[in-house]
Amino acid sequence: MVSAKTVAKVMAGIGIEGINPRRFKVRTTIADPAASFPPDLVEREFDQGRPDAVWFTDITYLSCGEGEMFLCAIRDGHSRRVLGYSLADHISAEMVTTAIEAAVAVRGGDCRGAVLHSDRGGEYTANLTAQACFRHGLRRSMGATGICWDNSPAESFWSTFKHEHYYRHVYATKTELVAAVDKWIRCYNGTRRHSKLGMRSPSDYEKSLRAAA
Numbered sequence: 001m002v003s004a005k006t007v008a009k010v011m012a013g014i015g016i017e018g019i020n021p022r023r024f025k026v027r028t029t030i031a032d033p034a035a036s037f038p039p040d041l042v043e044r045e046f047d048q049g050r051p052d053a054v055w056f057t058d059i060t061y062l063s064c065g066e067g068e069m070f071l072c073a074i075r076d077g078h079s080r081r082v083l084g085y086s087l088a089d090h091i092s093a094e095m096v097t098t099a100i101e102a103a104v105a106v107r108g109g110d111c112r113g114a115v116l117h118s119d120r121g122g123e124y125t126a127n128l129t130a131q132a133c134f135r136h137g138l139r140r141s142m143g144a145t146g147i148c149w150d151n152s153p154a155e156s157f158w159s160t161f162k163h164e165h166y167y168r169h170v171y172a173t174k175t176e177l178v179a180a181v182d183k184w185i186r187c188y189n190g191t192r193r194h195s196k197l198g199m200r201s202p203s204d205y206e207k208s209l210r211a212a213a
Helices: 002-013 093-106 129-138 146-163 174-189 203-211
Strands: 053-065 068-076 081-089 115-118 139-142
Touching: 053 081, 053 093, 053 146, 068 093, 068 129, 068 146, 081 093, 093 129, 115 146, 129 139, 139 146, 146 174, 174 203
Parallel strands: 053 115, 115 139
Antiparallel strands: 053 068, 068 081
């Protein structure tokens, strides 16, 4: 086994270094103290064995030369496919509903009964988000404790995105950042293999399920 010190010495000798996460962190979960919270319908059983049983959603902070942006994504808990996402200059219920509408469209409008699981941020407890879920038959769910472990698939997805792509680049403009996010999500859905999916991409895995049905 090669030690970390040996690896660091070799890397220094050839002039390369590891990828370090950007230290500045923005708080993206701000609960509304007056809000009522839906029950936790997931209880950390994140993969319930079939697509559209549970959708996970969360928001993360991004930055570029023109300022900050926020990315909201909705991902299927079984197939890992990113179903919908949106980017905006600030966190709002509107960006959540935009992602919901995109996810519903991907599923052809047929998503009634699916659980939409999130943290307790105000954008998820907002009436606008509740109305979008009601309109499409989505069952709202929020972690009972309000900590990150209750939505760990979403946190894990952000880690994958940031370490595999975001931290490796510097974006001059918001247009450039949006294009980069679009491209990475297409690649994630279409080509990135997952061991839990039999080394298939999310899109290929869903195709195999449809073929077997």
